[in-house]
Amino acid sequence: MSESMERAHETIEEHSSHSDPWARWVAILVSMLAAVLALSEIGGKSSQNAYLTQHVAVSDQWAFYQAKNLRSVMRTSEVALLSSLPNASDPAIQERIKEAQDYIARMRDDPKGDSGMKQLAAKAREMEAERNEVEHRYHHYEYAVGALEIAIVLASVSVVTRMRALTFAAATIGAGAALGSLAIAMHLI
DSSP, rough: OOHHHHHHHHHHHHHHHHHHHHHHHHHHHHHHHHHHHHHHHHHHHHHHHHHHHHHHHHHHHHHHHHHHHHHHHHHHHHHHHHSSSTTTTTTHHHHHHHHHHHHHHHHHHHTTTTSSSHHHHHHHHHHHHHHHHHHHHHHHHHHHHHHHHHHHHHHHHHHHTTOOHHHHHHHHHHHHHHHHHHHHHHHOO
C-alpha cells in the first residue's frame, strides 16, 4: 500500500511540474534573485570593510594633526614665557624664541615635508570625503539587498497563491535591485 501511495505522490508531482511551467520559471527567477542577493551582500560587506578601514585612517590622520597642534601650543607657551622674562632681550633667549617660532611655523605649515597641520588637515578632509563615498555605497548595497529579499519573498508567495502579478512584481523589484547593485559596483552611484 505504501508503494502505491509513493507512486501516486510521484505521479502528482510529475504532473504538476509538467502542467505548470510557471512554477519552474518562478523557481528560476528565485534562484537568479538569490544569486544577485549573494553578490550584493558580498559588495556590501566589502564596502563596509573599506569604510571601517578608511575611518581608522582618517582618525589616525586627525590624531597626527592634534599631536602637531599640541607641540605648536607648547612652543607658543615657551615663546610667551621666554618673552616675559626680565632678561628677554638677551641674545641666547632671543635665539631660543626664534627657534621656537620657526618650529611653530613648521608645525603649522610644512609644504616641503608635507606634514604641517595645514597639509594634514587637507589630507584628512580628502580622506573623509573618500570614506563618506564608501559609506554611501554600503548603504546603497543595503537597500539593494533589502529589495532582493522582498523580491524573493514575493516570488515564493506567487507560487503558493498562484498570483502571477506577484511574480511580475518580484521580477520588477529584483531587476531594479540588480541594476542598482551593478551601478554601485561600477561606482555609478
